Amino acid sequence: MEYNFKEIEAKWQRYWAQNHTFKxxxxxxxxxxxxxxxxxxxxxxxLHVGHPLGYIASDIYSRYKRxxxxxxxxxxxxxxxxxxxxxxxxxxxxxxxxxxxxxxxxYRSQLDxxxxxxxxxxxxxxxxxxxxxxxxxxxxKMFNSWFNPETQKAExxxxxxxxxxxxxxxxxxxxxxxxxxxxxxxxxxxxxxxVNWCPALGTVLAxxxxxxxxxxxxxFPVEQKKMTQWQLRVSAYAERLLADMxxxxxxxxxxxxxxxxxxxxxxxxxxxxxxxxxKEYDVTIFTTRADTVFGVTFMVLAPESDWVEKLTSRxxxxxxxxxxxxxxxxxxRERAQGKKVTGVFSGSYATxxxxxxxxxxxxxxxxxSGYGTGAIMAVPAHDSRDYAFAKTxxxxxxxxxxxxxxxxxxxDAKDGIxxxxxxxxxxxxxxxxxxxxxxxxxxxxGRGKVNYRLRDAIFSRQRYWGEPFPIYYKDGxxxxxxxxxxxxxxxxxxxxxxxxxxxxxxARAKDWTYKGYPLEKSTMPGFAGSSAxxxxxxxxxxxxxxxxxxxxxxxxxxxxxxxxxxxxxxHLIYSRxxxxxxxxxxxxxxxxxxxxxxxxxxxxxxxxxxxxxxxTNRFVSVGLKDKYETTEIHVDxxxxxxDRLDMEAFRNWMPDFKNAxxxxxxxxxxxxxxxxxxxxxxxNVVNPDMICDNFGADTLRLYEMFLGPLEQSKPWDTKGIDxxxxxxxxxxxxxxxxxxxxxxxxxxxxxELKSLHKLIAKVQEDTENFSFNTTVAAFxxxxxxxxxxxxxxxxxxxxxxxxxxxxxxxxxxxxxxxLGHQESxxxxxxxxxxxxxxxxxxxxxxxxFNGKTRFTVELAKSMSKEEVEATVRGMEQTAKYLxxxxxxxVIVVPGKIVNIVVx
RNA sequence: GCGGGCGUGUUGAAAUUGGUAGACAAGCCAGACUUAGGAUCUGGUGCCUACGGCGUAUGGGUUCGAGUCCCUUCGCCCGCACCA
Numbered sequence: 001m002e003y004n005f006k007e008i009e010a011k012w013q014r015y016w017a018q019n020h021t022f023k024x025x026x027x028x029x030x031x032x033x034x035x036x037x038x039x040x041x042x043x044x045x046x047l048h049v050g051h052p053l054g055y056i057a058s059d060i061y062s063r064y065k066r067x068x069x070x071x072x073x074x075x076x077x078x079x080x081x082x083x084x085x086x087x088x089x090x091x092x093x094x095x096x097x098x099x100x101x102x103x104x105x106x107y108r109s110q111l112d113x114x115x116x117x118x119x120x121x122x123x124x125x126x127x128x129x130x131x132x133x134x135x136x137x138x139x140x141k142m143f144n145s146w147f148n149p150e151t152q153k154a155e156x157x158x159x160x161x162x163x164x165x166x167x168x169x170x171x172x173x174x175x176x177x178x179x180x181x182x183x184x185x186x187x188x189x190x191x192x193x194x195v196n197w198c199p200a201l202g203t204v205l206a207x208x209x210x211x212x213x214x215x216x217x218x219x220f221p222v223e224q225k226k227m228t229q230w231q232l233r234v235s236a237y238a239e240r241l242l243a244d245m246x247x248x249x250x251x252x253x254x255x256x257x258x259x260x261x262x263x264x265x266x267x268x269x270x271x272x273x274x275x276x277x278x279k280e281y282d283v284t285i286f287t288t289r290a291d292t293v294f295g296v297t298f299m300v301l302a303p304e305s306d307w308v309e310k311l312t313s314r315x316x317x318x319x320x321x322x323x324x325x326x327x328x329x330x331x332x333r334e335r336a337q338g339k340k341v342t343g344v345f346s347g348s349y350a351t352x353x354x355x356x357x358x359x360x361x362x363x364x365x366x367x368x369s370g371y372g373t374g375a376i377m378a379v380p381a382h383d384s385r386d387y388a389f390a391k392t393x394x395x396x397x398x399x400x401x402x403x404x405x406x407x408x409x410x411x412d413a414k415d416g417i418x419x420x421x422x423x424x425x426x427x428x429x430x431x432x433x434x435x436x437x438x439x440x441x442x443x444x445x446g447r448g449k450v451n452y453r454l455r456d457a458i459f460s461r462q463r464y465w466g467e468p469f470p471i472y473y474k475d476g477x478x479x480x481x482x483x484x485x486x487x488x489x490x491x492x493x494x495x496x497x498x499x500x501x502x503x504x505x506x507a508r509a510k511d512w513t514y515k516g517y518p519l520e521k522s523t524m525p526g527f528a529g530s531s532a533x534x535x536x537x538x539x540x541x542x543x544x545x546x547x548x549x550x551x552x553x554x555x556x557x558x559x560x561x562x563x564x565x566x567x568x569x570x571h572l573i574y575s576r577x578x579x580x581x582x583x584x585x586x587x588x589x590x591x592x593x594x595x596x597x598x599x600x601x602x603x604x605x606x607x608x609x610x611x612x613x614x615x616t617n618r619f620v621s622v623g624l625k626d627k628y629e630t631t632e633i634h635v636d637x638x639x640x641x642x643d644r645l646d647m648e649a650f651r652n653w654m655p656d657f658k659n660a661x662x663x664x665x666x667x668x669x670x671x672x673x674x675x676x677x678x679x680x681x682x683x684n685v686v687n688p689d690m691i692c693d694n695f696g697a698d699t700l701r702l703y704e705m706f707l708g709p710l711e712q713s714k715p716w717d718t719k720g721i722d723x724x725x726x727x728x729x730x731x732x733x734x735x736x737x738x739x740x741x742x743x744x745x746x747x748x749x750x751x752e753l754k755s756l757h758k759l760i761a762k763v764q765e766d767t768e769n770f771s772f773n774t775t776v777a778a779f780x781x782x783x784x785x786x787x788x789x790x791x792x793x794x795x796x797x798x799x800x801x802x803x804x805x806x807x808x809x810x811x812x813x814x815x816x817x818x819l820g821h822q823e824s825x826x827x828x829x830x831x832x833x834x835x836x837x838x839x840x841x842x843x844x845x846x847x848x849f850n851g852k853t854r855f856t857v858e859l860a861k862s863m864s865k866e867e868v869e870a871t872v873r874g875m876e877q878t879a880k881y882l883x884x885x886x887x888x889x890v891i892v893v894p895g896k897i898v899n900i901v902v903x
Numbered sequence: 904g905c906g907g908g909c910g911u912g913u914u915g916a917a918a919u920u921g922g923u924a925g926a927c928a929a930g931c932c933a934g935a936c937u938u939a940g941g942a943u944c945u946g947g948u949g950c951c952u953a954c955g956g957c958g959u960a961u962g963g964g965u966u967c968g969a970g971u972c973c974c975u976u977c978g979c980c981c982g983c984a985c986c987a
Binding site: 212251252253254256257259260261263265267285286287288289300365366367368370371372376377378379383384385386388451452453565568569641642643706707708709712713714715717719720721722723724726727729765773774776777778779780781784 | 904905906907908909914915916917919926927928929930941942943980981982983984985986987
């Protein structure tokens with residue numbers, strides 16, 4: 001029999017589906033293991049060969065854990081709400097649901113071909129009302145909760161009302177006043193804030209959806225705008241999000257990204273009294289450098305600060321208004337990039353609370369309204385931004401650290417001895433900071449404060465294709481929809497774009513009301529549906545709750561999560577927040593959702609080029625291109641093999657090239673190449689379906705892992721795939737010679753056992769460490785050895801394919817069945833490693849100088865007894881040769897295979 | 904600017920964590936079998952002025968020993984970016 005991967009793969013994919021081989025059922029007697037992929041947004045372009053990389057890795061690990069006796073939960077679903085389907089709907093009128101479902105069908109068929117061991121009975125789709133019911137439910141819980149700073153926990157809003165009642169702050173308020181009061185405390189709340197407004201998309205965006213002033217989706221410019229929006233009080237959880245990261249098994253770089261994003265900084269708030277004409281105001285600033293207060297020479301307000309209006313004097317009004325108008329027009333990007341220092345004097349003066357000195361109050365866009373209090377004390381001598389401002393507007397600079405030179409630049413380091421600083425003079429900076437804060441607190445001038453960069457998440461989007469809010473407005477007061485009436489399903493609309501008056505698309509829906517009152521017209525953002533999906537997989541069909549207590553208690557949280565690093569400051573923060581909130585309310589039993597996280601690298605494309613002589617239809621091979629003036633043209637990688645162009649296919653590729661002529665090297669047209677992003681426009685997209693057709697899913701899986709370390713980005717190059725394909729064919733030939741099944745029950749030789757057990761040790765160790773590329777290499781080495789030994793023994797081959805089945809499940813199932821097994825290889829046991837075959841002759845020699853161990857020498861197990869003895873003699877000679885060196889002791893180290901010769 | 908990471912053949916990479924650098928593949932060269940090959944098998948393949956010598960971006964250091972540790976310089980990638 002030939003290795004017919006097409007038949008084999010179709011057969012076993014059918015078998016797994018029919019037998020529900022990968023169905024996960026809670027079993028108290030068996031330890032659980034939860035392996036999760038970041039579920040995909042089903043885009044119209046379908047999967048390319050880079051997308052399944054992480055899925056293959058997680059599938060290998062899932063299959064490995066099953067063989068090791070774990071009850072594995074390995075689900076898959078779709079993050080199905082999102083902008084592209086909606087943009088398409090606006091252009092074509094096609095309902096996003098139709099597009100989305102078609103894309104999901106395509107994704108599913110592509111995924112199925114790769115042979116994943118998903119439990120598809122647990123599939124979720126975020127756009128399914130039965131699913132988003134629980135997204136809305138969680139929102140209602142957040143609406144009806146507040147964050148108690150004393151307990152650092154979310155608690156029911158009733159607790160807060162009771163507290164207000166006890167304090168006499170509640171009774172007597174109107175319904176509207178009560179609503180407004182609670183709104184300041186709810187975890188999900190409505191509030192006015194500066195938001196990222198994207199005019200092209202017609203919606204607001206969260207901070208992580210904006211990069212360098214452009215929307216991540218679509219790349220449209222984003223501007224700052226003050227709007228009333230639904231928000232989630234993520235910032236309340238800043239400290240816990242930071243602290244609980246310690247115990248997570250994530251990479252340091254990813255943890256750093258989150259730490260950066262949360263941006264904890266310890267400092268203090270200080271009150272400056274500001275005199276504007278006849279009125280005095282208390283303006284609070286935030287600083288991390290309380291020690292530098294003696295060097296304050298001016299104050300600065302953010303242009304959006306509420307203080308601006310109050311602190312602008314009559315003479316300066318015109319100038320300030322002009323400045324504000326100018327600042328408003330700029331996008332965030334222009335502000336950050338414009339290195340030019342701008343600002344305007346407000347006309348009022350502040351009093352330094354420590355020195356009593358009067359300093360001018362300025363307004364400048366270098367101060368951000370969203371951080372701290374939107375107002376700063378400026379210390380030009382020790383802050384480079386204040387320094388630049390002071391130099392531009394000719395404001396005084398007072399140095400506060402002994403010996404520092406501030407004639408050319410500020411001295412920003414937190415280092416040195418204070419001077420010109422009253423009671424702080426003589427202290428080091430490190431002593432002065434707490435001393436200054438202590439002084440400020442004792443004199444009632446302010447207080448120590450920790451500030452976070454993390455802002456609350458803007459939660460409304462002025463779009464159609466998202467979860468509707470379970471909120472309606474009774475006389476303008478937002479009210480929660482009753483829990484029993486969930487889900488609030490998306491209404492039909494005739495068009496998907498905003499209304500002519502700029503209202504969200506839901507304003508087009510007829511009778512978009514609840515109990516006769518209008519419903520909220522915004523929808524929830526993309527991260528709403530993806531924040532708790534891992535919980536829903538535990539109990540996907542439950543209609544009484546997001547997840548039952550028993551299912552949650554069994555599966556707990558995700559043991560291994562694999563996905564891209566692009567979610568570091570979005571999804572991975574929101575999910576952690578969402579989980580902590582549900583934890584506080586007692587709905588889940590773990591405070592962190594994802595224990596271990598691996599970020600797979602990106603697979604880039606390898607583009608090919610042809611070179612056309614300018615003004616002709618003549619193409620020259622890459623080696624000859626320098627002789628002519630040529631233009632480089634991308635050519636479809638699918639008509640190029642090993643950089644050799646299929647000239648006939650090229651002529652048929654595009655009408656322009658129909659009459660192409662070629663100038664060849666050695667009778668072949670060699671293409672140039674480059675590594676670029678995999679995309680349609682570069683003609684370098686490789687479709688996994690094509691690989692499955694030509695080589696099979698087992699080869700694809702093996703090759704993706706063989707390509708290089710999982711976390712690393714690497715280019716896809718189809719030409720290397722022959723190597724792993726050959727490997728599988730050769731494995732097949734260990735079992736089959738033409739039509740004869742040649743496996744015997746003969747006893748294995750020591751050499752064969754050694755080869756097998758070396759492999760078992762390696763597969764086990766490398767798989768545990770997610771080093772899949774070296775595992776594949778180990779399989780190849782073992783196969784080469786077994787071929788060499790002409791080994792066709794069941795005792796060796798059966799464990800071999802059980803291990804290989806985690807990579808290449810289809811072909812291994814087929815061979816396993818040929819060995820006479822009735823059950824799927826999924827239920828086999830991972831073979832046990834016997835040490836005896838790898839420790840023989842392993843020795844370590846420790847060599848000492850004057851009694852102190854200086855180096856060790858380890859000898860390979862492959863050495864014979866004679867070789868070992870000869871090497872030891874060599875060592876002794878080395879010891880004699882080097883003065884004062886002697887071999888002190890000899891230690892046998894099991895498992896070591898190092899082979900050193902010391903000259 | 905700040906933070907994290909990286910630099911090894913023609914290419915993807917490996918190196919048991921300080922111990923024979925280039926495993927395993929791809930490509931290339933030669934040979935075998937073939938009507939044929941994008942099939943199969945065998946051998947070779949870091950570089951050089953080749954019985955020797957040199958080689959892990961660069962220059963230095965620690966060490967009996969450095970791809971691995973420390974410092975210098977150069978280059979690349981990722982994240983954040985006026986966060987007071």
